[in-house]
Amino acid sequence: MPAAARVDPKAYFSPPEWAALARRSRWKGLALMAHAWGVIFAAAAMAVIWPLTLPLAVMTIGGRQLGLSILMHDAAHGALHPDPKVNDLAGEWLTGGGLVRYRTYHLGHHKYAQQDEDPDIGLSAPFP
Template sequence: MIKIKEHLSDAEREQVLRRSNLHAWWQVLSTWSEIGLLLALVSAFPNPLTLLLVWILLPGRQLGLSVLMHEAGHNTLFADRRLNQWIGQWLCALPTLNDLNAYATGHLNHHRLAGTPEDPDLANYRAYPVHPESFRRKVIRDLSGQTGAKLLIGVFERGALSLWRRVPRWPRAPRQTDCRAGGAGGTAHGLRCWLGVVGMVWHLDDLLHAGCQAQASGGACGGARCQ
């Protein structure tokens, strides 16, 4: 087993492990800014070229959110533990269909039991290194969305559909004839159209991001390699 103390001095370890709220905010906000620009692009110019461009670029930023979730799960993203929990959950984990606490529990067990039969991530890397033909099949499954679809189905099977059924429905609002209401209705309709395009692109890219995330988890802390 590698002992960090044999390779890094105490001062070097302190420098590596030092946390910064400013740096963490930059990482989170810059990632979301890039996501916003990509979604604004495809919303403003919805054509096959922009869809293809966003299809290629957006999964990388979604994976970036997963990497930030990984750091928050270790309480190493922000210096403030409460910010790690809140930002890690709401701005990193949930948008990528994850849960910070559930992820952190399993991932810390992975660190504690890495390489043993009890390691919860053992199935992700047991077969590595893989044969080139096996790697080719994995790439095809990931790029075609098969891996992502399988993982998304698992999310729903683990309770998303059950949660949706328990969500109370808002009562239907009475029809408004006021001209101001008409303007608001037009704005709301435009917003729904915009959100429809954004939502379609986001969840289609979830299929590709989920495949990349599955491959990134093939080794210990693999997600950090894809940031």
């Protein structure tokens, strides 16, 4: 089956609007990673110092792991950092690993969204 028709977002946004949406920050993605890892280490230290806080630490760490997965999604799209080498290095080593494998899988999802070839069709098919 052919790939889904591509839509040019610039048909819906003015050039200044699109420029603001497409701008990539050199520091925001890396700062978000530093924050996530800082919270993970702080939550782990809290659980070691005060063992009764272990359930809270587990929930907090799980939330930040989800945040790191979202940042890997951004890295897969090349949106984490404007320098592709920094983007890929941070996406691979600071988000949990597997960026290249995930990028291949995820961009396949975008190419074949809601078609038989979509690798996520099993996740989305049951929903309207």
